[in-house]
Amino acid sequence: MTQHNGEILVSAVDVTKVYRAGEIEAYALRGVTLDVRSGDFLSIVGPSGSGKTTLLNLVGALDSVSSGKLTVLGQDVAGLSRRRRADLRLKSLGFVFQAYNLVPVLTARENVEFVLELQGVGSERTARAREILEELGLREFADRRPLEMSGGQQQRVAVARAVASRPRLVLADEPTANLDGDNAGALMNMMRRLRDEHGMTFVFSTHDPRVIAHATRVVTLTDGRVTGDEKGEPAAA
Amino acid sequence: MRLSTLRMAWRNLGRNRRRTGLALTSIAVGQIALLAMAGLMNDYTEKIVDVITGPLMGDVQMHVPEWRDERAMDMAIPDLASRLAEIQRDPAVKTAFARIYAPALAAPAEKAYVVVVTGVDPDAETREGGLIEGVAAKPGEGRVLFGRNAADRLGLKAGDEVVVVGQGADGIPADRRYVVAGIVTSSVDLVNRQGLIMSLSDAQAMFSLADQAHELVVRAKTREEADALAARLAASPRFKDLEILPWYEVVKGMKRMVDMMDYSVLFVLIFVFVAAVAGVANTMLMSTFERVREFGMLLALGSRPWRIVGMIFAEAAALGLLGAVVGTILGCALVGVTSWTGIDMAAWGGEAAKDFSFQGMRLPLLVYPWLKLSDVLVGVGAVTATSILSAVWPAAIAARLEPVEALRK
Numbered sequence: 001m002t003q004h005n006g007e008i009l010v011s012a013v014d015v016t017k018v019y020r021a022g023e024i025e026a027y028a029l030r031g032v033t034l035d036v037r038s039g040d041f042l043s044i045v046g047p048s049g050s051g052k053t054t055l056l057n058l059v060g061a062l063d064s065v066s067s068g069k070l071t072v073l074g075q076d077v078a079g080l081s082r083r084r085r086a087d088l089r090l091k092s093l094g095f096v097f098q099a100y101n102l103v104p105v106l107t108a109r110e111n112v113e114f115v116l117e118l119q120g121v122g123s124e125r126t127a128r129a130r131e132i133l134e135e136l137g138l139r140e141f142a143d144r145r146p147l148e149m150s151g152g153q154q155q156r157v158a159v160a161r162a163v164a165s166r167p168r169l170v171l172a173d174e175p176t177a178n179l180d181g182d183n184a185g186a187l188m189n190m191m192r193r194l195r196d197e198h199g200m201t202f203v204f205s206t207h208d209p210r211v212i213a214h215a216t217r218v219v220t221l222t223d224g225r226v227t228g229d230e231k232g233e234p235a236a237a
Numbered sequence: 238m239r240l241s242t243l244r245m246a247w248r249n250l251g252r253n254r255r256r257t258g259l260a261l262t263s264i265a266v267g268q269i270a271l272l273a274m275a276g277l278m279n280d281y282t283e284k285i286v287d288v289i290t291g292p293l294m295g296d297v298q299m300h301v302p303e304w305r306d307e308r309a310m311d312m313a314i315p316d317l318a319s320r321l322a323e324i325q326r327d328p329a330v331k332t333a334f335a336r337i338y339a340p341a342l343a344a345p346a347e348k349a350y351v352v353v354v355t356g357v358d359p360d361a362e363t364r365e366g367g368l369i370e371g372v373a374a375k376p377g378e379g380r381v382l383f384g385r386n387a388a389d390r391l392g393l394k395a396g397d398e399v400v401v402v403g404q405g406a407d408g409i410p411a412d413r414r415y416v417v418a419g420i421v422t423s424s425v426d427l428v429n430r431q432g433l434i435m436s437l438s439d440a441q442a443m444f445s446l447a448d449q450a451h452e453l454v455v456r457a458k459t460r461e462e463a464d465a466l467a468a469r470l471a472a473s474p475r476f477k478d479l480e481i482l483p484w485y486e487v488v489k490g491m492k493r494m495v496d497m498m499d500y501s502v503l504f505v506l507i508f509v510f511v512a513a514v515a516g517v518a519n520t521m522l523m524s525t526f527e528r529v530r531e532f533g534m535l536l537a538l539g540s541r542p543w544r545i546v547g548m549i550f551a552e553a554a555a556l557g558l559l560g561a562v563v564g565t566i567l568g569c570a571l572v573g574v575t576s577w578t579g580i581d582m583a584a585w586g587g588e589a590a591k592d593f594s595f596q597g598m599r600l601p602l603l604v605y606p607w608l609k610l611s612d613v614l615v616g617v618g619a620v621t622a623t624s625i626l627s628a629v630w631p632a633a634i635a636a637r638l639e640p641v642e643a644l645r646k
Contacts, residue, residue: 004308028617062537062641083541090539096642097534104531105248110241161538 010036015068052205094162096172113198152183246551263516267509268564276572276606295454298462313449335450341403356440373418377436384432405445533643557624
């Protein structure tokens with residue numbers, strides 16, 4: 001098991017995100033201040049429209065803050081070019097999305113390989129993709145395309161892809177939204193194991209109690225504001 | 238471009254097979270049409286040029302300047318024998334004929350009809366490429382040949398006698414009695430309709446043109462040598478008093494017709510481009526709009542926009558190339574079959590089409606299409622290039638995508 005040093009990976013200070021459409025302004029986040037530390041298994045919870053996905057998008061360098069300061073892995077995201085943000089995502093972050101998670105024309109192995117190839121991994125990427133799929137109990141799905149797998153299997157492959165390059169921070173946007181109870185539990189156990197064995201940090205947006213039950217820390221967002229930040233009592237894996 | 242990008246591009250074509258199939262069909266049909274048209278025009282053009290440069294025109298013609306406009310009897314080439322010998326010494330010359338042309342009246346009985354007397358070298362012109370190629374009954378020593386239509390009109394048959402009345406180069410009327418040695422059917426319509434063929438020596442004697450002729454017809458060993466041959470002859474001091482022209486300068490109308498055939502292939506090529514652009518652009522646009530969220534996911538994972546752009550171009554190129562290859566296989570098969578069976582265009586035009594002629598030459602009506610490698614390559618290259626071009630718009634849309642906005646779609 002890997003020991004976590006509590007290093008701050010994400011620092012958000014008074015972060016605000018406003019969407020503008022002509023004269024209309026819609027505040028998605030209002031002055032969010034938050035740290036994410038190494039080893040966190042953090043759930044961002046809140047009702048729909050509370051700003052969970054927006055916060056994940058900002059942390060994932062997919063979007064820019066309107067005001068405030070956001071530092072991810074020591075880099076001020078607002079000051080990064082499009083290319084540097086893509087580099088940050090590619091080299092240091094892993095993503096698991098709610099749906100449309102895998103490239104449908106690639107097999108499970110090829111989906112994992114794709115990210116490794118983007119990262120410049122050479123000929124050993126096929127072996128590494130097989131290794132991670134095997135480690136996550138997905139060996140039998142390696143040569144299947146997404147449409148030949150269940151939703152739970154697809155999400156597990158998506159996790160395999162997100163962690164294949166051992167990123168320091170994995171961001172998951174409602175990863176269990178389309179899964180039944182058994183699949184949701186299996187997915188969370190898998191991510192917990194990765195966090196424990198490889199020292200990865202996970203941040204989820206969710207309103208799924210099955211996810212919240214696994215979290216070591218639960219941050220609550222309401223109308224774009226942090227209204228709670230509590231230590232969790234993770235259920236046994 | 239990375240292998241995985243090419244693999245994704247290729248597999249993406251199978252995501253909506255019906256749409257891809259329709260695009261492939263439009264491209265393939267265009268390529269088939271292009272090859273069919275090119276095959277048809279290749280043979281038709283070659284046959285027309287053969288007809289033009291064959292028995293009547295040759296590859297190069299030599300006349301006294303202005304003769305072609307005035308057709309005066311006394312505008313004849315002097316020193317004929319020595320000049321013919323000089324021409325035949327050129328290594329590019331296959332054959333060279335001298336001819337006399339003279340309007341005359343032919344009277345088999347009481348009535349007289351207008352004919353065009355053509356004086357030819359019987360030995361040379363009954364050989365391959367001559368005006369009366371393969372004709373057994375040679376003219377000469379008071380014996381003449383008549384064209385089929387002219388003979389029918391005059392009610393002549395082999396063995397009949399006919400009186401020919403004309404005017405010599407010296408302006409003195411001349412008349413002679415000849416025996417019809419034979420009736421000929423020529424690929425030169427002028428011969429069939431109005432032709433009276435007599436030997437060059439008979440014509441020189443009748444029209445007072447000793448060692449003279451109105452025209453020298455030169456055939457090159459290969460068509461490619463014709464222009465250089467014409468230039469060489471024109472540069473020779475021995476012929477500086479003559480007008481020396483390649484065939485396409487003599488019958489400019491025919492040359493324009495041949496050129497128009499090339500343009501007709503170009504016209505079809507443009508239609509093929511339009512079909513390819515419409516098919517591929519539509520497919521790629523729809524496919525791009527459907528996959529915006531997927532592109533957003535790829536960008537979120539750290540993929541560069543150029544990679545997605547490259548994938549779209551690769552898809553378009555694969556679509557165009559595949560359609561062109563399918564079209565080429567089917568088009569070549571079609572041309573292959575018709576090159577064996579031939580296409581009888583007279584059957585399309587009915588009886589009237591069988592006598593189709595232009596400027597005195599009978600145009601070919603049985604065509605055996607064939608293709609040049611360049612026809613296939615131009616089609617494949619043009620369709621593929623056009624397909625890539627038509628992907629510019631969808632690629633531009635993909636290049637501007639912001640991952641977070643794309644993921645929201």
